[in-house]
Amino acid sequence: MKSQLKTGAGVILTAIMLFPIYWMINVSFTKDTDMRHDPPHLFPFNGTLEGYRAVLHQQMPYLGTSLLVGLGTVILTVALSAPAGYSLAKLRPRGGGALSFVLLMAQMIPGIIMAMGFYAIYLKLGVLNSAAGLVLADSTIAVPFGVLIFTAFMSGIPSELINAAEIDGAGTFRTFWSVVLPVSRNAVVTVSLFAFLWAWSDFVFATTLDGGGNQQPITLGIYHYIGNNNQQWNAIMATAVIASIPATLLLILAQRYVAAGVTAGAVKD
């Protein structure tokens, strides 16, 4: 296939994949009265900016909280799972296999079950309705995954590298910190990215554990447009559009960073 042909095909595929996103944007400009128009308006002509006006006035604090929660989750997840991954991959703890299995199982527990249990713990710890509490809860989605990825990656690090560090007199921790961790940059980025995305789009934990108070994430911000008997769909969709901007930026940044790491592996066509 010619490269241009492939690009053409790629553009078409992407267009199909992103059609629902286009539709969301379309709805974000639609007037309340045209929401269920039959046939639907395919383009937001003669639309309204009402949705965006509402969002810009009300949603900024939620975006900030979401960003904070996302970053906090990333830090906590990496801090917990990188050492564990190293241990499982290289230090051969007795019972490590069982622990890996438990971690895998942990991943399978539906969030809603976790959330109910968390409520009681949080009440006692006093972290209900706080960004910190949400970081803790959101990290439960990502930590088992993180350990899995770190273990996988670190077991691929040549043992000679580690041995060399130890011959130089580095202790276990120092080896981890100044040799293993820097080499594992790709794994760190992967885990961070997943952790961030999961935290960013979490709703179950947010609604159970962070439903009140001033530190609410954007997924709950959206819920404010779903009133008792009334739903402002253009504002909901506008929030989603605006909410995906910072996440997209981050994604592009991470992509660049990672792409650099990957080309080191010299991929040829």
Add this chain to the structure above:
Amino acid sequence: MTLSSRRGLRAIAALSVAVCLTAACSNDNSSSGDGSTAAGGGTYNIWDPYPQFDDSSDWVKLLAKCGTDAGVTVKRTGYDTTDLTNKALLAAQQGNSPDVLIVDNPVVSTLAEGGVLTTTDDTKVDTSAVEPNLLAAGQQDGKTYGIPIGANTLALYYNKKVLDAAKVDPATVKDWTSLTAALEKVKAAGKKGITFSAIGTEEGSFQFLPWFWGSGAQLTQLDSPQAVSALALWTDWLKKGYAPNSVLNNTQTTSWQEFATGDYAFSENGTWQLANAKKAGFEYGIIPIPSQAGGTAPAPTGGEFVTAPVQTDTKRYATTAKLVACLSSADNALTTDTTLSYVAATSAVQDKQVAANPDLKVWVEAVKAAKGRTSDNLGTKYPKISEPLWGAFQAALSGGKSPADALKAAQTTAASATK
């Protein structure tokens, strides 16, 4: 070397726990509810199902003012209404209930059953002015567990232009036969008939009940011939194309959006859509939902109750009672009900509302004819009946079962659940 490495390790271990601990310390009092602990404290917690109102809204200002009048600070939290029940139960289980809880009326009996709520005797809240049919939703075994902040109910909105084009006079719609005849004419004129919400949740049951009750059926006997005729009415509308297939998945909001396109003749919807109706850009009118034989069908009451959850520290009730009284006082109720587009719960305030806005007259009458879902001392039996009921109309409307079969199955389920 080893020393430094161990120190570093400890740092990592510390970091992982510290994130939560420091947060716990810094966030403790300000954000978590402290209903049971801060006895003499000046902070009273109020939970409401109106997350759409932020701090600058009249509603939140009213809460703050009531707090100030009672000499305390009010901490208000707005939750999504479907969440509020669980949240209230969880909080009660952990001894962390708010002082004042505003909940949807059919939930009151569930919470009362769970021992979460105080009775109005405990808190000495005066409910004498409230219309009895509205108060009934909050009563169980002779005790009253709250006071309605306002009420809403269902009626039929119609689009004048569509009806004119189909040569239908809304005044002639008096019973089911004339309504169906009107829909037929509308369809013949190339427009769409009626939209409602038949979603498989409580919202769908809420919308079905006026037809169910309007046939003379009782919730204690879901498969009576009357009930079957009510469901057959809906099913036939769908079959003949008088109502869109999307009703199966419609919430009351989506069903309203369909009506707002201007293509539909009728929409079964509530008081709260009045403000939107004015924005819709076409002339509309409102008629009560007809019963099968004619006359106004009893519609279910909607709207929230102000309740006072049980506290370990009973000294708090005195102040709580002041807050409740303030929220339900005539002047404040007028403001609140206007904001929420509700009908007031006392006839004195209802009269004021009609004086200020004659459009509300039909709604006030509809509310007077309305009936609580948990009334007739059904209480917590109601949810066990409502769920099979919505299962039945979903099955019949989606073509899975005939109305009679669907209701028979529902009755079996409901009977065994309420035994």
Add this chain to the structure above:
Amino acid sequence: MTVASDLITRAAAAPAAPARAPRRRSPQWAAWLFLAPVVIYLIAFYAYPLYRNLDLSLRHYTVRSFVQGGAPFSGLDNYRTVVDNATFWPALLHTVLFTGISLIFQFAIGMALAVFFAQNFKLSATLRALFLVPWLLPLIVSASTWSWMLNSDSGVVNFALKSVGIDPVNWLTSPSWALTSVIIANVWIGIPFNLVVLYSGLQAIPSEVYEAAALDGATGWQRFWRVTFPLLRPVSAITLLLGLVYTLKVFDIIWIMTKGGPTDSSTTFATWSYKLSFGNLLPQFGPGAAVGNLLIIMALIFGLLYIRLQRRQSL
């Protein structure tokens, strides 16, 4: 987005298989010190919720005893109630269908796209990044958008069908289509994850392997079946396993789009559990927790199966 070229390749071998290279043994205490944070974390944040859920499922809870305590122990009664319920078998079937079909399509489409995008044509990196945007949307938004598009009367999908002369379909409101509709939406949401992981797996395959295959005269399709696919097996296994984990517990999408209806035609264990505990005015915590636990047991069985398969492979 392709992270970690060879990392996921190894993920499959990781959990249970011992590391291959012979090495100096670190003291056990150091190994466990590194694990300590995660172990403490697991105990603190997983054990209690799980215990609680188990307890809920073994007692007869009413609203009153949920709040006031003192619910009587009822053994496996809740499980019996659940299994005897008319919803049980349909829900089990739908869970299997929903998970299985979603996985197959997510994986196949993700794989096809990964191979396609691995060819490094003009704009491929940008387009690949765009494919990930669906991932960024809160589920409540993507699910709502889908239910919007699939609306029987004013949805754009039926509009498109109508304009090419096909009869509209009652996507969300007909018992024969509801499950298909939620699967379509779930596949859409799952494609980015599969694309990312499989793409990074592809990047990890050394180009020499392809060159050798090309010298042997392998066509593109043969190259894929004989070279790429076998080499991707470990990555595929982990992708499918994680996919399984995430798909089994999907509930938001189904709940928002169909509420499990009409009449249970798209109910899975996850939505059923939610519906029992939270979907009604009167919560039934006991049976709800029981269904949740059955879901965990299902996941457990799949996890064990996976590990057995893996052991056999590494032998």
